[in-house]
Amino acid sequence: MAPFAEQVQLAYPTPEELQGRRWIFVPYDRFTDRTGPIAEQPASETGIVIVESTAKAHRRPYHKKKLVLLISNMRHFALEQAARGCKVIYHFSEHSHAQALLQLQRELPLPKITMMEPAERELRIDIDAAIQAGLKMKMVPDTTWLSTTEDFLNVFGAYKAGRAYVMDRFYRAQRQQTGILMDKGKPIGGKFSFDAENRKPYKGQPRIPTPPAFAPDLVTKEVIALVRETYPHHFGSIENFDSPTTQQDADAAWAFALEHLLPHFDPYEDAMRDDELQLFHSRLSGLINLGRILPAQMIADVERACTEGRIPLASAEGFIRQILGWREFMRHLHQQTDGYRLLADTVAQEEGSMPQQDPYAGATPSALSASLPLPAAYWGVKSGLHCLDTVVAQVIEEGWSHHITRLMVLSNLATLCGFSPRQLTNWFWFAYVDAYDWVVETNVLGMSTYADGGLTATKPYVSGAAYINKMSNFCDHCQYDPKRSTGEGSCPFTALYWTFLERNEAVLGNNFRLQMPYTTLRRKSPIELVQLRARADDAITHLQRLPHLKYEPLTPQSN
Ligand code: FAD
Numbered sequence: 001m002a003p004f005a006e007q008v009q010l011a012y013p014t015p016e017e018l019q020g021r022r023w024i025f026v027p028y029d030r031f032t033d034r035t036g037p038i039a040e041q042p043a044s045e046t047g048i049v050i051v052e053s054t055a056k057a058h059r060r061p062y063h064k065k066k067l068v069l070l071i072s073n074m075r076h077f078a079l080e081q082a083a084r085g086c087k088v089i090y091h092f093s094e095h096s097h098a099q100a101l102l103q104l105q106r107e108l109p110l111p112k113i114t115m116m117e118p119a120e121r122e123l124r125i126d127i128d129a130a131i132q133a134g135l136k137m138k139m140v141p142d143t144t145w146l147s148t149t150e151d152f153l154n155v156f157g158a159y160k161a162g163r164a165y166v167m168d169r170f171y172r173a174q175r176q177q178t179g180i181l182m183d184k185g186k187p188i189g190g191k192f193s194f195d196a197e198n199r200k201p202y203k204g205q206p207r208i209p210t211p212p213a214f215a216p217d218l219v220t221k222e223v224i225a226l227v228r229e230t231y232p233h234h235f236g237s238i239e240n241f242d243s244p245t246t247q248q249d250a251d252a253a254w255a256f257a258l259e260h261l262l263p264h265f266d267p268y269e270d271a272m273r274d275d276e277l278q279l280f281h282s283r284l285s286g287l288i289n290l291g292r293i294l295p296a297q298m299i300a301d302v303e304r305a306c307t308e309g310r311i312p313l314a315s316a317e318g319f320i321r322q323i324l325g326w327r328e329f330m331r332h333l334h335q336q337t338d339g340y341r342l343l344a345d346t347v348a349q350e351e352g353s354m355p356q357q358d359p360y361a362g363a364t365p366s367a368l369s370a371s372l373p374l375p376a377a378y379w380g381v382k383s384g385l386h387c388l389d390t391v392v393a394q395v396i397e398e399g400w401s402h403h404i405t406r407l408m409v410l411s412n413l414a415t416l417c418g419f420s421p422r423q424l425t426n427w428f429w430f431a432y433v434d435a436y437d438w439v440v441e442t443n444v445l446g447m448s449t450y451a452d453g454g455l456t457a458t459k460p461y462v463s464g465a466a467y468i469n470k471m472s473n474f475c476d477h478c479q480y481d482p483k484r485s486t487g488e489g490s491c492p493f494t495a496l497y498w499t500f501l502e503r504n505e506a507v508l509g510n511n512f513r514l515q516m517p518y519t520t521l522r523r524k525s526p527i528e529l530v531q532l533r534a535r536a537d538d539a540i541t542h543l544q545r546l547p548h549l550k551y552e553p554l555t556p557q558s559n
């Protein structure tokens with residue numbers, strides 16, 4: 001088979017086709033012809049423009065598997081559209097997507113291009129600048145989302161400093177509005193959320209089926225070679241890539257999750273294992289965020305399976321809440337706060353200083369004044385903490401780990417120790433295959449580190465060793481004892497937890513959800529407090545002293 005560039009060139013338009021078709025720009029995260037402008041007319045009247053930009057790929061040391069997933073899906077999508085009869089301009093560029101588009105439009109020339117509103121703020125900025133410079137572009141709503149900005153504003157109103165957003169309010173409104181899992185205006189099962197039922201650790205039953213693996217075809221192999229050569233210093237392993245890269249494979253991955261994983265989603269949603277890293281999570285976020293699997297389709301399938309008795313209500317509701325609730329909520333929150341920049345600006349305004357902003361520089365809220373550098377353990381240097389080392393090794397290998405390992409191991413430790421939320425966000429951004437600004441900044445700066453001071457979550461998600469020991473088998477294989485909180489050999493999570501509360505009492509002491517732990521803290525003896533501080537200091541010093549790997553990419557963004 002000919003290399004990709006030759007194959008896609010066969011679908012290049014003639015001058016007549018350039019003028020006679022509707023041209024649609026497909027950004028790097030919207031590979032679908034099932035909704036949006038591509039679905040609005042026959043393929044014979046459609047042309048698509050795709051830009052494969054090295055500038056964007058070099059912006060951060062993205063995981064090699066993320067680059068393979070994204071570029072291979074991009075190339076396959078171009079070939080799929082060509083096979084349908086669309087004309088395709090597939091443009092390789094060293095510039096940003098928007099600059100490349102502007103250049104193409106001028107040179108070809110290309111008539112006005114249509115595109116769905118970009119999901120990523122970074123792309124919005126680029127496209128806006130190109131429009132100012134003369135790019136002729138018609139922006140249409142992104143129909144892959146389940147809700148509109150208006151839906152969000154109807155619940156919360158416009159952003160105001162000090163406002164707290166509660167996902168549950170938005171989720172209930174969405175359920176009411178869409179009628180999903182509703183019967184005559186009431187939630188099926190008598191309640192909107194079955195969240196309280198997902199607290200089971202996993203003890204080996206029910207058996208976890210092996211998800212399908214998708215062997216790389218020639219197009220993907222070419223991309224793997226390209227990424228290996230062009231981005232050798234990027235994060236993570238490129239070996240054993242086996243993720244879906246075609247629409248057919250993405251559909252198969254979803255069908256598998258629907259039939260085999262989702263029926264057990266709810267009870268084990270919060271469980272963690274070192275021998276079963278995926279458990280019953282779908283592991284589809286990378287494909288959903290690329291537009292390969294559509295949220296509306298997923299919800300319709302889950303609802304039907306629930307009605308037919310193939311998925312219990314608690315699991316169906318739990319999964320739908322992630323898609324209809326959390327995913328949509330995070331995207332709106334990011335847009336409304338301009339990626340937390342409004343929040344950072346509020347702080348700057350209060351302090352009387354408005355710094356000149358680099359448009360790509362991430363917001364740096366840090367309500368808990370956390371500023372220590374992220375240690376080398378996040379790049380794979382062994383820390384001796386089995387939970388941390390296991391999850392980091394998984395991320396290096398796969399560019400993915402499930403929600404609770406992100407929240408209660410990686411972020412929990414960082415928050416407890418006082419590592420910089422911005423550095424942690426940047427790490428998640430390049431290390432995970434599913435990370436895009438709207439979802440990674442909200443989840444890290446907002447949900448998991450409390451850097452936004454409670455805008456996204458009513459309290460910091462932090463815990464000591466007891467939670468990790470209860471919900472996982474990590475502690476069974478760790479040198480540290482989760483039952484001891486002080487002294488040599490004790491698990492540092494517990495000492496870190498108490499000293500975190502102590503250190504942040506001025507900010508968190510009156511938080512109504514933290515009254516119980518604060519009461520316990522205040523009852524601790526001065527001697528115990530001294531011992532806890534010593535253990536916590538020791539753990540932080542140990543992590544900070546781990547030597548950084550030589551290959552670790554130190555770009556401005558990773559600092
Ligand atoms: P499942 O557990 O099977 O859930 C189904 C789907 O629900 C996910 O695929 C995802 O699309 C959606 N979802 C669930 N929770 C969230 C959430 N909090 N925010 C948005 N969507 C959600 N998700 C990303 O897509 N990209 C990220 O960069 C990202 N970074 C995160 C960082 C931290 C610190 C935390 C705590 C969470 C982050 N999440 C992120 C949310 C969540 O962890 C992942 O979406 C999920 O783990 C993906 O695995 P899955 O497909 O198996 O999800």
